[in-house]
Amino acid sequence: MARLCSLSEAIAENVKDGDTIAMEGFTHLIPYAAGHEVIRQGRKGLYLVRMTPDIIYDQLIGAGCARGMKFSWGGNPGVGSLHRFRDAVENQWPRPLEIEEHSHAAMANAYEAGAANLPFAMLRGYIGADLPKVNPNIRSVTCPFTGEVLAAVPAIRPDVSIIHAQRADRKGNVLIEGITGVQKEAVLAAKRSIVTVEEIVDELNPPSPNSTVLPSWAVTSVVHVPGGAFPSYAHGYYPRSNAFYIAWDKIARERETFQAWIEENVMKASPEDFAKHAEKQPVKAA
Amino acid sequence: MARLCSLSEAIAENVKDGDTIAMEGFTHLIPYAAGHEVIRQGRKGLYLVRMTPDIIYDQLIGAGCARGMKFSWGGNPGVGSLHRFRDAVENQWPRPLEIEEHSHAAMANAYEAGAANLPFAMLRGYIGADLPKVNPNIRSVTCPFTGEVLAAVPAIRPDVSIIHAQRADRKGNVLIEGITGVQKEAVLAAKRSIVTVEEIVDELNPPSPNSTVLPSWAVTSVVHVPGGAFPSYAHGYYPRSNAFYIAWDKIARERETFQAWIEENVMKASPEDFAKHAEKQPVKAA
Amino acid sequence: MSTDFTPTEMMTIAAARALTNDDVCFVGIGAPSAACNVARLTHAPDITLIYESGTVGTKPDVLPLSIGDGELSDTALFTVPVPEMFRYWLQGGRITTGFLGGAQIDKFANLNTTVVGPYDKPKVRLPGGGGAPEIASNCGRIFITMALSNRGFVEKLNFITSMGHGEGGDHRARLGMKTKGPTRVVTDLCIFEPDPVSKELTVVSIHKDVTREQVQENCGWTVKFADHVEDTPVPTETELAVLRDINARTKKAHEAA
C-alpha cells in the first residue's frame, strides 16, 4: 500500500545515488516539485529516463545530478534548446552526460513493455532512420509467422518513477485525468514510485468507471504537493505557465544565471513554495 | 466516416460468406441483435473469433453459420456447457467446426497486436501448459537483448468486427463505458466494423477526457439498436438477464428445442424486437 | 460455534480463511468467487479483488454469475480493458494470489478444464483454459478450491490446461517460473498443501466429521497425509451468516432478471 508522507521523506526513501529514474509527464503534470527536492537532497549519478526531457531535466543536468539520459526529444517545447542539456553534451559541463536516444514510438513502447513485464518492445519503427546506427540498443526481432523483421528496444524498468497527478484518496489511490502520457506505464514499470498530487480527498470518485487510476498497492509513496507541476499544468486545477517556459530560455543560457536561479528557487526553497502556483484558475474549466 | 444505417444494411454490406468475424463483448455489451441478423441473412462458412464464445456463438454454430472458431473459453458463464458448440465439436452437427484454442492472455494480446498493426503478439505465457502441443499457432520469439524465450501468437485481424456500445453521436463517434473487454481492439484490428448502440445523441459528452471513444473515422457502420445486447447487459441502461443464461442451458441441450427457438426468436423476429429489453432498469444506477 | 453446515459451506469458508487484507487476488468464477467475497466480508475487508473482465478492487453485493456481471464494474475502484488486465496487472506481476477452480486436478495440482479424452476426439469438450494458464504462472501463489471426487481428483490428466507443479519437485523453477504455484487446495472434505520438496499434494487438515477413509475414497490417487494433520476449525457463526446472506442475495438477484 502507498505510504502518504512528506516530499522530503519520499525522495529520501526512494531515490538513491546512481538510480535509474523516470520523471514523466507529457507536457502536462510534470513533477517539478519532486525534481527540485531531488536537487536539494544532492543526488548524484542519476540515469535519467524521459521521453521529453524539458526544463525539469535541464535543471537536474545543470545541477550536476545526472550521469546519463535516455530520451526521445530534448528541448524546451515551443521555445528552443535546452541550454544546460546542450552544455553537458557539447562541453561536458558540469559533467559528461552519456546519452541513449530513441524515437517517441520506441520510448512509449519500451515503457509499455516495462509495465507489461516484458524484456523488450517491438515496433514498426526506425525504418530508414539513422538512430539505429548510433544506438546499439535498437535491434530487431523476426515474426515467427510471417518472417517480417521489426525493430526491438529494451523495456524500460526504472528503479524509481515519479509523476504528478490530480488527486489521491486517503488510502493512496490516485486519479490522473487529461493528457496522461506514459505516466501509468512509468509507475507500473518501476520498482518504486512516488506520486505527488494536487489534492488528497476522502473519496476518489473517478468520473468514469474507465478513468485512469493507479491503485494504492501499485504505488510506493503519495505526497500532497499543491502546485507541484508548475510551470507545467494540472488539468482542472491551473494552466501551463507558457511565460515561464519562454523565460527559462534566458535563465538557462548562461551557467551563472542558471546557478543563481537554482540557488534562489530550489536550494533556498521548499515544496510548500509551489502552493502559490495552484491558486491560478485555468482559463477553461476542465 | 461511419455510416449510420439499419442493421440489415450494415450486415449485408459488411459480413460476407467465409469472412473471419469477431463479435466481442466480455460478458458485457455482447452484440446479440447483430448476431441474430447474421443468422437471419443466412451467412455461411464464417470463421468465428471470440475470447468467450458464449450463447451468441452457440446460436451461430447451431444455426450452421460457422466453419471454424478461434477462442479461449467456450461456455455458458456460470451455468455450464455450450451444447451447440459441443455438438459441433463432438458430433460435427450441423457441420464440422475447426477450432483454434488459446488462453485469454494470448487472445487479448493478439487483438492488441492486431489493433497495433503488428504481425504477432508476444507474452509470458503457456508455460508448462499443453495447448502449444495441439495448436501450431503458438510459437516462440527470443528477446534480442536477454535471450529470454517468450510465447508468440499471430495477431488477430478480422475481416469484420461487431460490437455493441452505449451511445453514438450523429457523426458516428462511439462511447463505450464499464467493462470494455477487447472491443476497442477488435474494432481497430478489423478491416470493417459495425457498432450497434443503445442511443444516438446530439453530443457524445464523454464523462472523462480519457473515456473509451471510437471516432467515426475508425468505424464502418453505426446502427441504433436499443436493447441489442440482451441477454447480456448495457452498463447504465439495463441489467444482464442471468435468468435467460440459465434458461439457455435447456433450450440448447436438444437440437429440436434449439431449432424451434431460433425459428421463433430469430428467423421470425427483427432487430426492433430487442427494444423491449432496453426498458428494464438496472438494479444500480451506473 | 455452529455445527450445522454443509460440506460446501465448509469448503468455501476454509478457502476464504487463507486470504488476507494485503492480498491482491485474481478471482476465478464459482467457488473461488464465493470464498474471496466471504473473506472480504469477514476478516479481510481491505482485500483487493480483481476479475479478469478488467474490474479492479471490486466489492460485489451479490456474487456474479459471470466473470463480467455489471455488479463487478459498478462496485470496482476502476475497470481496465482486458488486454491491459492481462498485460500490466497479471503479467506485470502485480497479483499476489490467483484463486482457481477446475474440472480435474492431479496430485501435483495441475489443472484440466479443456477436454476429457483425446484433444482431437474428446469424450467431453470442456470450456477451455480462459485465463488459467497465465494466472497459474504469473500470480505470486495459487489457491485452488474444488469438491473432492474421483472424477475430479485423478491420477493422470488427459490435458494440462494450467501447470501447477508439473511433474513435481523443482519443475516450475526449471521452466523459469519465479512464482510459487499452488500452495493450497481446499476441498469439501479436507485441505491439501504441496509437500515442500516433492510438491505432491498432502492432506494437512481434515474437516469435522470426515475420516481419512472418506478422503481416500473420493480421491483418484493414493493420498498422502502430513505427519500432523489438523482438524479444520468449523465455521464460526459469523462466517456462516455472511456466506448464507450473500448466497441468498445472489440467488434472488439471479432469478430476478
Next chain:
Amino acid sequence: MSTDFTPTEMMTIAAARALTNDDVCFVGIGAPSAACNVARLTHAPDITLIYESGTVGTKPDVLPLSIGDGELSDTALFTVPVPEMFRYWLQGGRITTGFLGGAQIDKFANLNTTVVGPYDKPKVRLPGGGGAPEIASNCGRIFITMALSNRGFVEKLNFITSMGHGEGGDHRARLGMKTKGPTRVVTDLCIFEPDPVSKELTVVSIHKDVTREQVQENCGWTVKFADHVEDTPVPTETELAVLRDINARTKKAHEAA
C-alpha cells in the same frame, strides 16, 4: 484579394490549403500546427487533428506552445495514453496525413532534427526525433513546412532523423514501406513536390513576387523546377483574417500565464 501579407503567412496558408475535411492529421508543433488549424478554421472544418500527446479530434482556440497544452485536451473528442497513440493510431495505420517541420531537409525530403556535425561530437545538438521517425513511415502521406534557407535546405544531411524518400526512386518501397512519404514541402517562397519517378523535390509553385533566383539562393542544392511552375494563389482575406486572429489570440494567451 489581399496583397499585404508576410512570407510566413503565405507559407502557413499555402500549407493549410492541401488539407481536406477527410484528413486525419498527425500535427507537428510550430508551423505545421498553425497550418492545420488554419485549415480547420477555413475550408476544412471537419478535419481531425491529432497531437502526439494523445489528443484526438482537438479544436484549439489558441495555438498550443507545446505538443500537450491543456487547450488540446480541453477541446479534444478524447485523449489516449501516449503508448496507445503510437501503437493503435499511428502504427495502426489510422492517420492519413502527417505534418512535420524540421531543422534541415535534403532534396529527397529526408529530415534532420538530431545533430549538426558528428553524432558523437555534435556542433549543434538539436532536440532529436520525437515522433518524427515513425510519423514519417506510418502516415499515409507526409506534408512538410519550413522556411527556405541555405542552412535548412542542404545538399547532404549529417543525420537522417526521419526518412523521406531516402536516396530517391523506389527506396521507400525497397524498405517495405507502403505509405507515400513526403508529397509536398511548403516554404515561405515556394512549394516543392517530389518528382514522380526520381522523388527529387521539384518546385511546382512559386509565391507572389518571388523569383526563381531567390528560390535558388536560399536552397543548398541545385533546384529543379517543374515544366510548368504555378503561381501560388495569394492568401484570401478570410485566410489572412483567420490566421492573424489565431496568432493574436495565441500571443495573448502565451504571454498571460
